[in-house]
Amino acid sequence: MSWWLIGVMSGTSLDGIDLALTRLHPEHGIELIDAECLPFPTTLQDELKALCQPGNDEIRRAGIAGQAWAELTAEGIHALLARQQLKPEQILAIGSHGQTIRHHPELGFSVQIGAPALLAERCRIQVVSDFRSRDLAAGGEGAPLVPAFHQWLLEDPEHTRAVINIGGFANLTLLRPGQPVTGFDSGPGNILLDSWIHQHQGQAFDEQGRWAASGTASKGLVKQLLEDPYFSRPAPKSTGREYFNTHWLQQQLQEFGEQLPAADIQASLLELTAQSIANALIMQGCECRDVFICGGGAANTQLLQRLTTLLAPRKVHTTANAGVDPDWMEAMAFAWLAWRCLQEQSGNLPAVTGAKGSRVLGAIYPR
Ligand SMILES: Nc1ncnc2c1ncn2[C@@H]1O[C@H](COP(=O)(O)OP(=O)(O)OP(=O)(O)O)[C@@H](O)[C@H]1O
Numbered sequence: 432m433s434w435w436l437i438g439v440m441s442g443t444s445l446d447g448i449d450l451a452l453t454r455l456h457p458e459h460g461i462e463l464i465d466a467e468c469l470p471f472p473t474t475l476q477d478e479l480k481a482l483c484q485p486g487n488d489e490i491r492r493a494g495i496a497g498q499a500w501a502e503l504t505a506e507g508i509h510a511l512l513a514r515q516q517l518k519p520e521q522i523l524a525i526g527s528h529g530q531t532i533r534h535h536p537e538l539g540f541s542v543q544i545g546a547p548a549l550l551a552e553r554c555r556i557q558v559v560s561d562f563r564s565r566d567l568a569a570g571g572e573g574a575p576l577v578p579a580f581h582q583w584l585l586e587d588p589e590h591t592r593a594v595i596n597i598g599g600f601a602n603l604t605l606l607r608p609g610q611p612v613t614g615f616d617s618g619p620g621n622i623l624l625d626s627w628i629h630q631h632q633g634q635a636f637d638e639q640g641r642w643a644a645s646g647t648a649s650k651g652l653v654k655q656l657l658e659d660p661y662f663s664r665p666a667p668k669s670t671g672r673e674y675f676n677t678h679w680l681q682q683q684l685q686e687f688g689e690q691l692p693a694a695d696i697q698a699s700l701l702e703l704t705a706q707s708i709a710n711a712l713i714m715q716g717c718e719c720r721d722v723f724i725c726g727g728g729a730a731n732t733q734l735l736q737r738l739t740t741l742l743a744p745r746k747v748h749t750t751a752n753a754g755v756d757p758d759w760m761e762a763m764a765f766a767w768l769a770w771r772c773l774q775e776q777s778g779n780l781p782a783v784t785g786a787k788g789s790r791v792l793g794a795i796y797p798r
C-alpha cells in the first residue's frame with residue numbers, strides 16, 4: 432500500500448512556500464516525486480513579517496494574510512498536480528504547516544496562519560493543519576516537530592546520527608541507537624544573516640556565505656552573542672522571530688560598543704550560527720560519526736565549512752548523502768505528519784518537546 436501526500440511548509444525565513452509531492456510507502460520510506468518553492472509576492476512577505484511583531488489591527492490583517500497564503504498555496508498545488516497528471520482525488524491529504532506568526536510556548540500557544548479550510552475548498556483535497564497546538568496542550572514546546580520524521584527516515588540501528596535543519600532557526604535531532612531521540616532549537620540559523628545582508632546590501636540572503644567569508648569574525652562580539660541565556664538553557668526549548676530579531680541584534684551591537692565593518696558583523700553572525708549549533712551537539716554528548724545538514728543553510732558553503740571544522744572528527748555532510756534532498760526535508764516531514772494524523776499515530780516526541788506524552792498532531796479539514 433502506498434499513498435500520495437503533499438507537504439507544505441513555509442518557515443521562519445519567509446523566503447517562500449515549499450511544496451513537496453510525495454509517495455509514501457509506510458514500510459519502506461517516502462519518495463519525493465516533485466517539489467517547488469513558491470516565492471512570496473513582496474507585499475505578502477512584508478505583511479507576514481510585520482505580523483510576527485505586535486501591530487495595529489492584527490486580527491483582521493492575519494485573517495487576510497492567511498487567505499492570501501492559502502490562495503498562493505492552492506495555485507501552486509494545482510500546477511504541481513497538472514504537471515504530474517494527478518487528480519485531487521488521488522491525493523490522500525495535504526499536510527500544511529502554515530506560517531508561524533507567533534510562537535509562545537511559555538504561554539502555551541503558537542499561531543500558524545494559512546486558512547486550511549480555504550485550502551481544502553480550493554484544492555478539494557483533505558488538509559491536515561495546526562500541528563503544534565496539541566503538543567503545547569500536553570505541556571510541550573510545540574517544536575521542533577521534525578525529529579520524529581528524522582527518526583523514521585534516517586535512524587541507523589548501529590550508529591549515532593545527528594540531523595540539523597538550518598532554516599530561519601536551527602534545530603537538531605540526535606538519533607542514538609536504543610535511546611530516546613533528543614532534539615531542540617539551537618538558536619538562529621539564517622535569520623540574522625538574512626536580515627543583516629538585506630539591511631546592508633539589499634540582498635535576500637548571503638549566497639554561499641561569500642559576504643561572511645569576506646569579513647573576519649570578531650571574537651569579542653561572538654563571545655557576547657553566545658552569552659545570551661537562550662544558548663545555555665537546557666532542552667526542551669524552541670525559539671523564533673519574537674526573540675531573535677533585528678531588535679535583539681541592534682541591542683547586542685549597541686552593547687558591544689566597538690565599530691566593526693558590516694562584513695565582519697556578517698562573519699560574526701555566521702560564527703554565532705555555527706558555534707551555537709556545534710556547542711549544542713557537543714553539550715548533548717554527541718558521539719556521532721555523521722552529522723547531516725538540511726534546510727537552506729545546507730547551501731551556505733562557508734557555514735558548512737565552519738561546522739566541519741568545529742565538529743571534527745565527526746563527518747559533516749548534507750542529507751543528500753543519506754538520500755534526502757536537503758531543500759525538501761521539512762515539507763516532506765509535514766506530508767508524513769499528515770499521514771500520521773490520519774492513521775491516529777503520534778507525531779511528537781515527548782523527549783524532544785517536553786510534552787507529557789505522545790500525541791496525535793493536527794486538525795483535519797475534509798476534502
Ligand atoms: N545558496 C544559498 N546560500 C546561502 N544561503 C542560502 C542559500 N539558499 C538558501 N539559503 C538560506 O536558507 C534560507 C531558507 O532556508 P529554509 O527554506 O530551509 O528556511 P525556512 O523557510 O525558514 O524553514 P524553517 O524555519 O522551517 O526551517 C534562506 O533564507 C537563506 O538564508
Ligand SMILES: [Mg+2]
Nearest residue numbers: 442444446447
Ligand atoms: Mg523556506
